[in-house]
Amino acid sequence: MRAALAGLFLVLAGCGDRAAGARPVRIAAASSLAHFLEQVKPGWEGAHPGEILEVSPGASSTLARQLFEGAEADVFLSADRDSLDRAGERVRRETRRILYANRLAAVGVDAPSLATLATAIALAACGGGEADDGEPFSLTLDFYVNPDHAGVFTALERGYFDEVGLDVxxxxxxxxxxPIKQVAAGRTDLAISYEPEVILARDQGLDxxxxxxLVNGxxxxxxxxxxxxxETAADLASKTVVTAGIPYQAAYLETILRRAGVDPESVxxxxVGFNLMPPVISGRADAMFGGFLNVxxxxxxxxxLDPRVVPVDRLGIPTYDELVLVADRERVESDPEPIRAFLAALERGTYAAARNPQ
Incomplete structure (x- = not known):
């Protein structure tokens, strides 16, 4: 995405001079673009004597709200269509230009003159070309694909990740x-895991x-x-219980058994990893612990089969976030923008999946 934007600015510099503006060209830009815009700023200003680009970075949704409420800017750059549309409500349709070819959206907002608005128009007119493939971004799931991943796959299907420049x-x-070990080792950008697992991982020194x-209960x-x-946890004495081998679930089960007066050694x-259901269905196991109520x-x-399903918060375990997105702390601090872009697209995918569950 950044390479494509570089091309846009270089081509734009050759599209013809315009009269020097009386004040800076104010650009409200998604944070993921701000660093790059600052890089091209000297070249742009050198090619256009008297012109100054003034970049105000921020989250797309925040900038859109500010613009809608009256904040002044000449150009709004975002890859989020919802934010684009909200900001664009203040702009006459004939003055709006949207650039899709490079997964970048541009809207002229509150332009004081056609000369300033020409910046946004030229950006669209001089852009063109093929879209890039996006920045590779790996996501390790917590389990096999299931309904808890609906937001992820809806965002993929609808191109929301593409729109923010990520090839997920x-x-x-x-x-x-x-999954958490893969994040800590740098083999994946993000992983879906479990809040208690994050706590255990940090106790073990994983940063x-x-x-x-992703699921807040x-x-x-x-x-x-x-x-x-x-019927109750007390009935697990001398029973066979299959688990997925996830450490926090073993710790939870031990706590549940002790609270019920059952010696964990008797269970x-x-x-069995991913294969929780076959042993229960065949009768080789009496119960599973770690299966999800919604899967x-x-x-x-x-x-x-009329299963008896008892969530852990009804067995004495305090509530927690079942599924969370986990990243390496150093990566979050040094290069947060791809993660922010991923979360913005995932949020759109989640809302879309909730509105259209079929």
Missing amino acids: NPQVPSDPAA VVAVAA PLTSLISLPEAGI DLVD EGVDLAERG
């Missing part, structure tokens, strides 16, 4: 316990942070079928 590549982990919540559940005869815990719980119900 979701990957299913080989091990449900692996990772949660940057957003518990989904992890104790799930069994009626024939297992498990046969079997790590395995729903799947078993749709099979007509």
